[in-house]
Amino acid sequence: MRIVEVLDQKHRKDFLDIARIIYKNDSNYACPFDAEIEGVFDPKENSFFKHGEATRWILINGEGKLIGRIAAFINTNKAFSFDQPTGGCGFFECINDKKAAFLLFDTAKQWLTVRGMEAMDGPVNFGENDNHWGLLVEGFIPQGYGMPYHQKYYKAFFEDYGFKVFFEQYSYHLDRTKPFPERFWKIAEWIAKKPGFTFEHFTFENSEKYIQDLIAIYDEAWQFHDNFSPIDPDDIRKMARDGKGVIDEEFIWFAYHEGKPIAFFVMMPDVNQILVKMDGKFNFWNKLKFLYHLKTKTITRARITIMGVVPKYQRFGVESAIFWHMEKVLEHKTHYKEVELSWVGDFNPKMISIYESVGGVKMKTHFTYRLLFDPTKPFKRTPIIPLENRGSKAKEKKVKERG
Structure with missing residues (x-):
């Protein structure tokens, strides 16, 4: 297997095509516009490049076939607000092969580590969290626009690699x-x-x-x-x-x-x-x-x-x-x-x-998962917002951390 960073037009096209390969003949999947995905990685289109950086890779097997992809990014406005500096990975797609999935995770983790990150959230977006955010684990039916659809076997990939649930996201109908x-x-x-x-x-x-x-x-x-x-x-x-x-x-x-x-x-x-x-x-x-x-x-x-x-x-x-x-x-x-x-x-x-x-x-x-690069560090889920109004930072400090 060979990891290739996306740096030219051919590999940009390959990155987009991998999703079409993974979900071929799946009637629940609505492929986002290519231009929308490309816009995430274009500094002229995505304002998050004003305070961050991103890159992406494709994975090719020994026969030259496309079998996976992943992106990694750092939003410096948020990265250093956590106990551990935290980056993100997203746009993950992969065939049902754990070695391939782990190689993709390793690649994103290494890129983030070199840049001073000590944790990785995923799958997330290099942008606001209303789009392309979270891994689908229940409700494998047509998704609303912007909500990601995934293969059922992805959950085991993330959890076997060491990711833990940072928070759960619910969609009501x-x-x-x-x-x-x-x-x-x-x-x-x-x-x-x-x-x-x-x-x-x-x-x-x-x-x-x-x-x-x-x-x-x-x-x-x-x-x-x-x-x-x-x-x-x-x-x-x-x-x-x-x-x-x-x-x-x-x-x-x-x-x-x-x-x-x-x-x-x-x-x-x-x-x-x-x-x-x-x-x-x-x-x-x-x-x-x-x-x-x-x-x-x-x-x-x-x-x-x-x-x-x-x-x-x-x-x-x-x-x-x-x-x-x-x-x-x-x-x-x-x-x-x-x-x-x-x-x-x-x-x-x-x-x-x-x-x-x-x-x-x-x-x-x-x-939404989080992976701590040092597994000996304490893992904390995102705090629960209290039901009462929050009018001061003092109230926010009383929020219970979920271990």
Whole structure:
């Protein structure tokens, strides 16, 4: 077997083709657009290169066949915030061969070690954690856009190599043909109409205003979260530009209290229902096919990608009120039959409670693993977010570490 670092156009193509080889004839797999994956590794496209570095490799067997791939990256904004400096590996794909898998892990580990890292998370993304993050271990069914799909045998590869679960990620599904619990709606409507609170959806015309509001909410809501780092506004602007043909303005909501932004909610049409027909290519004919399926309402599923509420308002039921407004929107978009609520970590019991209160059913589980290069060091799972509001660092220090 031979490891080759991806440095030229041929090997970039090979890196993309490996996923097509691994999932050939698997109808559950929706291949991401090649350009999307390439963008992760392009400093001109990915702002994480401003504060990090990344590379990737392919694995070739003795007969010259492609049998695996992996990427490694360091986000310096987060790497040194852990007990051990921690990098990441991702975009792992491999045939069912443990030696091949371990060689890929060894390669990523060695690259990170040379750069001062003492631990490796995986499989993760060189970017925000709403896309390409975690290993699928339960729910081998079609995934929502951005949620990775994997072979069942990958779990043994990671765990046999020494990776341990850092946190679990759950995706809940909401069947829109079933009504929400009546009690939920009464509370939601009361909050939605309470004086001082206003709700409005995103518009491209005022996109910069909403981008700034989202950043303000995110920074305040996540500032005490483990390993918080601010969002780069350029990332949000790029997502808005790139998604303009797909983003539904009425699927992105903001809540305000006396004019101050206090919560946001982002839901996207699940374009995987179209991508599954396109094999990752966005050539002329596939562009026409994509537009056709958009117009003919092939997409019947949406995915909630992120939701945030500033700590001071986390007990006001603002999340319920946003769901109330969102349900009013979906009443005139009847082709949407299902909503995926993803992903929520096992460290976030409050959000899990919200998802369950609206009737969500846990359908998929992904694991984010961590490997300590020195196995004698104590391993700690990501801390649980307390149910009470977190208004100070003192409260955050009281969070229980999970061994």
